[in-house]
Amino acid sequence: MKEKNRVIIIGGGASGLFAAITAAEHGAEVVVLEKEKKAGRKILKTGNGRCNFTNTGDPSHSYHGTDREFARHVLALFTPQDTIAKFTAMGIYTTNKSGWIYPHSETAESVLTLLLWRLEELHVKVKCNETVTGIDKKNDVFTVFTKSWHYEADKVILACGSAASLTDKQLPYNGYDLIKRAGHTCISPLPALVPLKVKNGNMYKWGGVRTNASVSLYAEDIFIAKSSGQLQLTDFGISGIPVFAISGQALRLMEGGLKVSVRVDFFPELSDDALFALIKTRREQHPDRSTANLLTGLLPERLIHAVSTEAEEKSGFHDRTANGRHRNSNIPERETAYKGAKEQGLCGCDEIRILAETIKAFDVVVTGSQGFAYAQSVSGGIPTGEVSADTCESKKMQGLYLTGEILDIDGECGGWNLQFAWSTGYLAGKHAAEAL
Structure with missing residues (x-):
C-alpha cells in the first residue's frame, strides 16, 4: 500500500x-x-x-x-x-x-x-x-x-x-x-568553515595560542582574500573565524592544483613602520634584554618562540643584547630565543626590522583541512x-x-x-x- x-x-x-x-x-x-x-x-x-x-x-x-x-x-x-x-x-x-x-x-x-x-x-x-x-x-x-x-x-x-x-x-x-x-x-x-592544516617549521610549539590577527590567502603568491578576528593556533595548523572565512576558497584552489599559502599578521593594530618603531623604542629602553624578550607583553609567550625563531632564520644573527653582550643570565631564556641584534649601537635596526616584518607577515603553506567532520559548511x-x-x-x-x-x-x-x-x-x- x-x-x-x-x-x-x-x-x-x-x-x-x-x-x-x-x-x-x-x-x-x-x-x-x-x-x-x-x-x-x-x-x-x-x-x-x-x-x-x-x-x-x-x-x-x-x-x-x-x-x-x-x-x-x-x-x-x-x-x-x-x-x-x-x-x-x-x-x-x-x-x-x-x-x-x-x-x-x-x-x-x-x-x-x-x-x-x-x-x-x-x-x-x-x-x-x-x-x-x-x-x-x-x-x-x-x-x-x-x-x-x-x-x-x-x-x-x-x-x-x-x-x-x-x-x-x-x-x-x-x-x-x-x-x-x-x-x-x-x-x-x-569542506568549508573548517580548520586548516598548515606547514611551517617554526609552528610546532604554538598550539593552544589564541590571539587577534588577520590572515591573507594567497594562491601561487597572488593575493585572494583577507579576514580578521581571533585566530586559534593548533598543533596541526590554524583555526578560528578568520580562518573559516578563507578555508573554502583555500581548499577549492588547492583542488585546482595551485600552491596555497596564508600570511598571518599577528599585530594588525599597527603598520609595519609603527611596529618597528615600537620594538625599537623598547630596545632603547631595555638594552640588556634579548630581542625575543622585548616581545613579552606584545605577543603570547608560545607565539614569541615561533616568531623569534622564524626571524632568526631570516637574519642568521647571533643571540646578543643591543650592547653586543650575551644576554643577562638573570633574564629567563627561551628554548631558542631570537638571536638578533648585531652590534649596531642601541637599536639593532636591521634585526628589529626583520622581527617586525615577521610578526606582520608570518607565512604558512596550506596542506589540507580537518575534513568534513570538523566543517561547519561545504563548498560545491x-x-x-x-x-x-x-x-x-x-x-x-x-x-x-x-x-x-x-x-x-x-x-x-x-x-x-x-x-x-x-x-x-x-x-x-x-x-x-x-x-x-
Whole structure:
C-alpha cells in the first residue's frame, strides 16, 4: 500500500523544517523524511550551540559559489528581517550582537524546539530513521523510496543538507547521488568553515595560542582574500573565524592544483613602520634584554618562540643584547630565543626590522583541512544555474525543489548559512504549496 501526500520534504534540517512550516502554512499536506533519529541535529551545533541564526549586515560579500548573485537574490525575497519577524512570531526573543542575531536564551535548543512545536501545530508529520534511496516521477506524480517504504507526492523538496560535520561512520553522504538521478550536475563538494592544516617549521610549539590577527590567502603568491578576528593556533595548523572565512576558497584552489599559502599578521593594530618603531623604542629602553624578550607583553609567550625563531632564520644573527653582550643570565631564556641584534649601537635596526616584518607577515603553506567532520559548511554542490532563483524549483525536473546546503552556495560565519537555509526553505515551501 502506498501513502499519498501532497508535499514530501527530504531532510529535517534547517531548510527542510522551514520549508515544511511554510508549505503547511500555505495549505499543503506535508511529510518530512529524516534519516537521523531526531530532526534538526545540525541546528543544535550552530553558533557553538548558541544558534546565530541570521545576520542583519550586508550579504553582498558574505557568500561564495559559482553565482553569488543567486544568494543575494534569494535573500532579497526572504530577508533577515523576515526571518527575525518569523521567529519572533514563533516565540523567539532575539538579541543583536553587532548584526549577528541570536535567541536571547543563547541556546540552539530553543530555536529547534519552537520549530518542532510549530510543525506539530500545523499537523506536519516528521518521520525519522527514514533514509531515502531514490526519487522517481511518472505522470506528474513523485515516488520517494526509502529503505522501508515508498511515498507518493505531487511536489518534492530536496533539503538533505551536505556532508558538513558528518563523521566517518555517518559517511558516505548520498544527497548528491539522489539529485544527479534527476538530471542535475554537481560541483565536487569540499569542506568549508573548517580548520586548516598548515606547514611551517617554526609552528610546532604554538598550539593552544589564541590571539587577534588577520590572515591573507594567497594562491601561487597572488593575493585572494583577507579576514580578521581571533585566530586559534593548533598543533596541526590554524583555526578560528578568520580562518573559516578563507578555508573554502583555500581548499577549492588547492583542488585546482595551485600552491596555497596564508600570511598571518599577528599585530594588525599597527603598520609595519609603527611596529618597528615600537620594538625599537623598547630596545632603547631595555638594552640588556634579548630581542625575543622585548616581545613579552606584545605577543603570547608560545607565539614569541615561533616568531623569534622564524626571524632568526631570516637574519642568521647571533643571540646578543643591543650592547653586543650575551644576554643577562638573570633574564629567563627561551628554548631558542631570537638571536638578533648585531652590534649596531642601541637599536639593532636591521634585526628589529626583520622581527617586525615577521610578526606582520608570518607565512604558512596550506596542506589540507580537518575534513568534513570538523566543517561547519561545504563548498560545491548543485550549480545554482540549474535552479530558479525565484522559486528554488529545479530547471531539470518540474515539481522538484532544492534548498540549503545542497546548492553551490556557502556562507561565511555570522548566521549567513542559516539565513540561506531559511530563505531557500521559505521560497521552496511557498511555491511548492502554491503550485499544487
